[in-house]
Amino acid sequence: MxxxxxxxxxxxxxxxxxxxxxRHPEISFHEHRTAAKVAELLRSFGLDEIVEGVGSTGVLGILKNDEGPVIALRADMDALAFxxxxxxxxxxxxxxxxxACGHDGHVAMLLGSAKYLSFSRRFRGTVVFVFQPAEEVTGGAKHLLExxxxxxxxxQSIFAVHSFPGLAAGRISITPGTALAAVDNFKITITGRSGHAGAPHLARDPIAAAGAMISRLQTIATRTVDPIDSVVVAVTSIQSSSNLHNVIPESVRLKGTVRYLNPAYGKPVPMEMKAIVDGVAAAHGVIASIEYKRSTPPLINASPACEFATNVAKSLLGDDGVVQLPPMMGGEDFAYYLQRIPGVFAFIGNGEDSASLHNAAFDFNDKALPxxxxxxxxxxxxSLPL
Incomplete structure (x- = not known):
């Protein structure tokens, strides 16, 4: 190294x-203190231009050194609500x-690079430092792009790194092609007829319908999708209109997420879900509806940019310091940038004994900062040689 x-x-x-x-985390689109501190530091570094309030609470720092290509580096700033x-x-x-997702470390690494480059100026072109809000609600990238x-x-190109538990601290992983899944979300509302639990024949039970629906939805991944591909249909929340032990409720609401690596499943999966919801509802004599919301597309690292980024990482860490993790079913709104311009989303190790991302005990490993x-x-x- x-x-x-x-x-x-x-x-x-x-x-x-x-x-x-x-010490001072802020949730999505409320990163006011964080953004103010970032802007203050960028000013102290002597950047050529600082733009605040981008995409609500985002900050851009512009550093120029003669005419040349333009590269962007991105860090997300928001925290989680627990x-x-x-x-x-x-x-x-x-x-x-x-x-609990390492965004504090992402911001600190990008600030460190901004400070060094503003002093060294060992490049010809322009660097755009992107401090993005609201990655956790997958809205920040879209707001900046809009x-x-x-x-x-x-x-012309954009790059980012994200903390990754389970990988040795400071090692870098770059996955060519599809690295992270598309993230879609859904809500299913089932309405029956409430009644006494001792007289179920007089009611239309939405809970029974919900149970059948949950089981049937799992067959999408096992019977509809090519076994070579990866698709997740996960029901993660069940809410009844009643919390009494002796009442069949009027309604039940299911919430969940759909993940897929192959963009081709973006249309057939929700269509199959609607067919299942309609069919199960009819069989149980209840009414059901599904709301399906697309959140982020699959994150795809273009091959030429991956080769370039891998060589850059190896120049710092050696061949053993750079690995290639397999594609994962997590999602990232950095995918929106990569739909527009070339770039690479890489992972940086947080340590093999690190708590997992989104775990309340997670803490970014300071050894990874440099x-x-x-x-x-x-x-x-x-990218921008003199």
Whole structure:
């Protein structure tokens, strides 16, 4: 591992930023304190332009050095709405909010690269540092794109890294092709006729229909989809209109998620779900409806960009420091950027004994900070050579 000395020199500073962000987490589209701190630091680094309020609470930092190509580097800023159960001195001070997905570390790494590059200027072209809000609700990337920052600055490629538990701290994984799944969400409402639990024949039981519906939905992945492909149809919430032990409720609501790696399943899966919902409802004498919402598309790392990013990572970490994780069923709104321009979404190891992402005890591994920042810097220097 041969990291950039100027990045290693500001490791402690990056740790300080990261811990401050962890102590003061903010949920999606409410990253006001975080964004203000980011903008303050970018100004102190001497960037050429700082744009605040992008996509609601996002921040762009623009660094120019002569004419040349334009590259963007992205970090997400939002936290999750549950309490921090970590055992560290930088524990969240916000009630019911914590950085359990590593976004505090992502921001600190990008700030570190911005500080170094603003001083070194060892590139020819423009770097756009993208501090994005609301990745967790998969809306932030779309908001930024709708405001046209790619067109405004002529961005030609974009790169990001995300913390990954289970991978040795500081190692980088780059998966060519489809790396993460599409994320769709659904809500099914089943309406029957309420009644006394001791006289079920006088009611139309939506719970019985819901049970049959849940079981039947699982056959989509096992009987409708090619076994070579991966599709998940998961019912994750069941809510009844009654919580009494002796009442058959009037209605039941199911919520869940659909995941798939192959975009071709984006149309047939919801169609099959509707057919199942309608069929089961008819068989049980109830009324049912389904609301299906598309959230993010599959995240696809284009092959030429992957080869480039892999070589950049290996120049820092050596061949053994760069791995290729298999595709996963998690989702990321970075996929929206990759639908528009080339780029790569990489993972950076958080340690083999790390708590999982979205776990209340998760904490970003500070050892990864100089690795991620060096990766960003080397990406810029290699993409925009003097």
């Amino acid at each position: 041969v990291l950039i000395p100027g990045i290693v020199a500001i490791h402690d500073e990056m740790i300080g930023w990261r811990h401050e962000f962890h 309490s921090d159960q970590g055992q560290h001195d930088h524990k969240s001070t916000a009630d019911g909010v914590t950085h 405001q046209g920052f790619l067109e405004r600055y002529g961005v 690795v991620g920042a060096s990766y960003f810097v080397r990406m810029v220097e290699t």
